[in-house]
Amino acid sequence: MNNVLKKIGNFFKNLWAKIVPFVKKVWAKVLPVLKKIGKAIAKFFGRFKKAEGFNAFLGAMLAISIGLIMGILLMWIIKPDNATEGITRLIKGTLNNPNGVKAGIGVLLLSSAPLIFTGLSVAFAFKTGLFNIGASGQYTVGLFCAVLVGILGDSLGSFQWIVAVLAGMAGGFLWGAIPGLFKARYNVHEVITSIMFNYVGMYLVNGLLTSNFLKTRVVDGSNNRTIKVDQLARTPYGFFDELFPNSGLDISILIAIGTAILIYFLLNKTVFGRELKAVGLNRHAAKYSGVNEKKGIFMSMAISGMLAGLGGALFILGPNRFNLGNAYAIENVILTPGFDGIPIALLASSNPIGVVFATFFVSHIKLAGTAMQSVGFVKEIVDIIIAIILYFSAFSLILTQNLGNIKKFFHKFKRKKNTQDVAFEAKEGDE
Amino acid sequence: MVFFISQSLFFIIPLLIVAIAGMFSEKSGTVNIALEGLMVIGAFCGTFFINKMQAIGFLEGAPQLLLIISMILAGIGGAIFSSLLGFLAINMRANQVIGGTALNLVGGALAIFLAKQFQPNNAVQISYDNSVFRLDSDFLAGVFPNINYIFFKQAYLTLYIGILILIVSTIVIYKTKFGSRLSACGEHPEAAQSVGINVYRYRWIGVLLSGFLGGLGGLVYALPISVSFEGTVAGYGFLALAVLIFGQWKPMRVFIAAIFFGMFKALSVTFFSFDWISDLIVQFPNVPFGTIFRILPYLATMLILALTSKRSRAPKASGIPFNFKAN
Numbered sequence: 001m002n003n004v005l006k007k008i009g010n011f012f013k014n015l016w017a018k019i020v021p022f023v024k025k026v027w028a029k030v031l032p033v034l035k036k037i038g039k040a041i042a043k044f045f046g047r048f049k050k051a052e053g054f055n056a057f058l059g060a061m062l063a064i065s066i067g068l069i070m071g072i073l074l075m076w077i078i079k080p081d082n083a084t085e086g087i088t089r090l091i092k093g094t095l096n097n098p099n100g101v102k103a104g105i106g107v108l109l110l111s112s113a114p115l116i117f118t119g120l121s122v123a124f125a126f127k128t129g130l131f132n133i134g135a136s137g138q139y140t141v142g143l144f145c146a147v148l149v150g151i152l153g154d155s156l157g158s159f160q161w162i163v164a165v166l167a168g169m170a171g172g173f174l175w176g177a178i179p180g181l182f183k184a185r186y187n188v189h190e191v192i193t194s195i196m197f198n199y200v201g202m203y204l205v206n207g208l209l210t211s212n213f214l215k216t217r218v219v220d221g222s223n224n225r226t227i228k229v230d231q232l233a234r235t236p237y238g239f240f241d242e243l244f245p246n247s248g249l250d251i252s253i254l255i256a257i258g259t260a261i262l263i264y265f266l267l268n269k270t271v272f273g274r275e276l277k278a279v280g281l282n283r284h285a286a287k288y289s290g291v292n293e294k295k296g297i298f299m300s301m302a303i304s305g306m307l308a309g310l311g312g313a314l315f316i317l318g319p320n321r322f323n324l325g326n327a328y329a330i331e332n333v334i335l336t337p338g339f340d341g342i343p344i345a346l347l348a349s350s351n352p353i354g355v356v357f358a359t360f361f362v363s364h365i366k367l368a369g370t371a372m373q374s375v376g377f378v379k380e381i382v383d384i385i386i387a388i389i390l391y392f393s394a395f396s397l398i399l400t401q402n403l404g405n406i407k408k409f410f411h412k413f414k415r416k417k418n419t420q421d422v423a424f425e426a427k428e429g430d431e
Numbered sequence: 432m433v434f435f436i437s438q439s440l441f442f443i444i445p446l447l448i449v450a451i452a453g454m455f456s457e458k459s460g461t462v463n464i465a466l467e468g469l470m471v472i473g474a475f476c477g478t479f480f481i482n483k484m485q486a487i488g489f490l491e492g493a494p495q496l497l498l499i500i501s502m503i504l505a506g507i508g509g510a511i512f513s514s515l516l517g518f519l520a521i522n523m524r525a526n527q528v529i530g531g532t533a534l535n536l537v538g539g540a541l542a543i544f545l546a547k548q549f550q551p552n553n554a555v556q557i558s559y560d561n562s563v564f565r566l567d568s569d570f571l572a573g574v575f576p577n578i579n580y581i582f583f584k585q586a587y588l589t590l591y592i593g594i595l596i597l598i599v600s601t602i603v604i605y606k607t608k609f610g611s612r613l614s615a616c617g618e619h620p621e622a623a624q625s626v627g628i629n630v631y632r633y634r635w636i637g638v639l640l641s642g643f644l645g646g647l648g649g650l651v652y653a654l655p656i657s658v659s660f661e662g663t664v665a666g667y668g669f670l671a672l673a674v675l676i677f678g679q680w681k682p683m684r685v686f687i688a689a690i691f692f693g694m695f696k697a698l699s700v701t702f703f704s705f706d707w708i709s710d711l712i713v714q715f716p717n718v719p720f721g722t723i724f725r726i727l728p729y730l731a732t733m734l735i736l737a738l739t740s741k742r743s744r745a746p747k748a749s750g751i752p753f754n755f756k757a758n
Contacts, residue, residue: 078548131528186737191464191528192676193736195669196729207722334666342532378547383540391515391533395525 056349060393063347064361067389071381082375089371090382093364096371099246104367106240106247110318112356112363114139116256117311118341119359120263121176121304123350125190127267128300129280134179134194135308136338137201138172142309143316143328143335144205145171150229150317151218160233165313172309173302175201180301184294190301198334206330219330226316228325235317248321252314257356259307264352276300308338343390362386433577437585438701443693444593445470445652449671450678450685451600452644456513457680458604459637460617460630461520462750464531466645467668468538469509473646474653475542476508477501478660479549481559494563495588498654502592502647509646510639512538517638521631524752535668543662556659564588564654589651596644601682613637617746620753630753670696673732679744691735695728 071090076083089096097104118135125132146168149160156163179193209219209226220227238251267273278286279296287293315337316326344362348354369382449466456463463469480501484490490497512534519530547553566586572579582590604610615623616633624630645668652667653660674692678685702708702724712720 131532133532182733182737186740187743188733188736188740189676192669192673193733195666196673196733199666200726200729203722203725207719207725211719212717339536342529343536346529378544378553380540380544380547384537384544387533387536387540390536391519391530394529394533395519395523 056351056354060347060349060354060358063389063393066392067385070388071385074381074384075377079376082377085375086372086377089375090365090368092371093368096368102244103247106244106249108360108363108367109244109253110247110249110320111367112359113252113256113318114311114315114337115340115344115363116253116260116356116359117314118308118337119344119348119355120256120260120341120352121308121311122341123345123348123352123355124263124267124307125300125304126345126350127280128276128296129283130180130183130190130297130300130304132176132179132194132301132304132308133191133342134176134197134201134305134338135341136334136336137194137198138175138305138308139312139315139338140198140205140335141175141201141312142168142172143312144208145309146313146316147218147226147229147328150233151227153233154230156232158232160230161235161317164229164233164317165235165310168309168313168316169306170309172312173306175309176305177298177302180298180305183301184297194301198338202332202334206332209328209330220327223329224331225327225329228327229317231323233317234319234323234325235314237319246321248319250318252318255314256311259310260352260356263307267352308341311337340386343386343393346390346393432705433580434704435697435701437581439690439693439697440581440586440590441655442696443689444590445648445667446671446674446693446696447686447689448593448596448644448651449648449668450674450689451596451682452641452648453672453675454604454678454680454682454685455600455613455637455644456641457675457746457749458617459613459634460620460746460748460751460753461516461634461638461641462527462531463513463516463638463641463645464528464672465513465516465534465538465668466641466671467664467666468531468535469513469642469645470649470652470664470668471538471542471662472512473505473509473649474660474664475545475557475649475662476646477505477650478557478559478653479546480504482557485560498564498588502589502650505650506643506647509644509649510642513638513642513645516642517635520752521634521638524754527750527752539662546662556661558659559654561654561658587655589654593651597682597686604682614746616753617749620748634753670728670732673736676743676745677732677735677739679739680746681744692728692732695731699724699728 068090072083072087075086075090079086094104094108095101097107118139121135121138122132146164149156149164149167153160153163175197176194179188179190179197182188182193183190208214215221218226235250235252237249238254240247240249240251240253243249265273267277275286275291276296276299278289278291279293279300283293283297286296312335316328318326320326340362344355344358347358347361365382365385369379372381373379449470452469453463453466478501481497484497484501490500515537516527516530516534519525520527543555546555546557550557564587566583566588568579568583570579570583572584604614612623612628613633613636615628616630616637620630623633648671649664652664670692674688675685677691678688702720703712708720711718
């Protein structure tokens with residue numbers, strides 16, 4: 001028995017003695033190749049590193065991962081039993097849809113469309129140096145104008161939905177222009193005016209909807225919501241009806257992506273956009289170089305409001321699933337899409353194209369919130385995650401800019417460790 | 432009229448406290464747009480404590496003591512929450528407006544989340560009995576029944592605490608070494624640093640004080656006007672910010688501004704108690720008076736800001752991160 005064991009032991013010893021040199025040989029050949037690949041990757045990313053967007057992208061990724069980790073930790077602390085299921089649902093997000101992946105993606109795109117607009121609204125104002133917290137009010141006013149045309153404008157025929165969309169844009173434009181005017185003419189900080197106008201807009205819209213004239217025509221008294229807009233006022237499904245059947249997706253997502261591209265070109269390739277950006281970077285320098293800076297501030301707030309209003313209009317005109325339509329509930333609560341635009345714009349570093357992708361992420365995680373409720377998690381956990389992401393993206397730019405310093409720090413740490421190891425070995429040797 | 436004044440005190444005092452909270456932070460050089468979030472967190476901590484304590488009957492005989500303890504708790508909650516802003520704005524030198532907005536979102540979400548998680552049936556409302564905190568004293572009732580009604584019968588202890596905070600902070604800002612140093616850090620941090628003031632420390636103190644008062648103000652706001660807290664203070668933090676600007680960062684002027692806005696805000700809930708307004712409503716049934724009075728405080732704010740913002744006396748370095756190494 002012992003002999004057998006010895007034989008087996010020897011066999012493995014021999015095998016080991018044979019394998020080690022072989023592995024070493026192969027490793028010696030592979031290592032340079034790996035090094036080459038590593039260098040190539042470093043070079044590839046190095047090219048991006050020079051680009052402005054890379055740091056922003058890295059910062060966004062950092063903020064997202066910190067936010068998700070914090071959210072997961074929170075879930076783990078609160079309900080350890082259901083945490084695994086909850087976290088799976090959180091990550092799956094869109095894919096939780098019981099009707100399959102296709103329907104899930106359709107719902108994701110549908111819920112993304114209004115958020116892309118509010119995100120673009122905040123991002124556009126950011127690019128021009130203004131902080132538009134009032135996207136919510138602009139969204140509500142745009143929605144209200146679209147509802148009016150969508151319900152009362154029967155004589156417009158098949159143009160009704162287009163006119164309704166334009167009316168929504170006009171409403172948003174007006175509601176953004178007022179804070180812009182106050183900022184440009186009276187130097188009142190746009191954050192305070194736009195937040196005030198969230199409330200003014202909400203109370204005004206609710207007041208008008210409950211007024212004697214509109215109460216009977218626009219509002220459904222039984223549930224205190226607006227009635228659904230006319231069939232001709234609804235945005236068409238386009239080809240999405242066949243692509244994502246029964247998801248309720250309409251062409252608003254296409255309009256949203258198109259608008260994002262348009263805004264990108266407006267900001268980067270036109271004189272007007274460049275002037276707006278110049279006003280944002282340095283108001284006085286822009287004035288000195290001949291830009292009408294007051295008009296710039298006014299226009300950028302107004303366009304920002306118009307984008308939010310467009311989002312509201314397209315939301316309320318959307319046909320939704322089975323062509324049931326959307327409704328606005330008359331409650332004294334500020335609508336959330338406007339506030340969701342802020343983290344979206346920050347995550348995207350105010351890049352209009354980035355806004356689209358940031359919106360997909362936020363919608364994805366929001367859909368996960370609804371799915372998590374059935375396993376005992378409150379859906380506000382998603383709001384907390386988004387807020388944490390916003391918090392960290394506020395200084396992630398600084399973090400990524402100081403990435404070099406962090407690297408240096410780790411190098412120092414390594415060196416220290418190495419010297420410690422050497423000292424330890426020396427001690428051992430002495431013994 | 433008496434009812435109106437008594438109601439408007441419920442709006443004036445929290446506005447005053449929260450605007451002074453913002454003042455401490457801005458005087459030290461940090462824009463605190465997170466006042467709204469601080470109020471929500473403070474109101475949550477305070478009402479949640481009151482809810483639990485009233486359920487087990489703790490301090491049933493001494494409601495004022497319970498109120499004071501919960502106010503301190505609300506303040507501590509706000510101070511802890513504001514340290515997030517301090518870290519972001521002072522140590523990380525990030526954009527303070529964005530950071531403050533993030534904290535507003537965190538505050539709102541956190542309050543609703545915690546309320547749902549720790550209450551039976553996932554209820555958002557944290558209910559409490561606020562009638563026990565009323566002073567309900569008969570002081571001067573025989574001589575001046577109106578003054579008794581406003582200041583002693585219907586009033587809460589918070590009224591006097593608010594006035595105390597106003598007086599103390601006026602003295603602190605203008606008459607103490609600490610106050611002058613705090614203002615120096617907001618006006619010209621480099622100069623302050625050159626005479627040996629630790630700008631970071633003073634800014635941290637400013638932010639933490641702001642958090643404490645902001646949280647306390649949140650509870651003071653939530654307590655008298657309702658019997659439950661639902662995770663929102665309805666834009667009151669931003670109104671306080673406007674009061675601060677209208678008050679030109681000076682405690683006494685902030686008080687006057689708070690009276691002005693508090694009256695308008697109270698008008699939006701009590702306008703029907705005035706006979707002449709009731710007459711107007713009867714005469715013009717088509718005019719939406721409710722909506723008008725709801726919008727009025729905001730529009731008045733806008734107008735006043737438009738008139739006063741041109742010659743603003745804001746602390747000069749407010750909102751600008753201070754970098755020790757750069758000097």
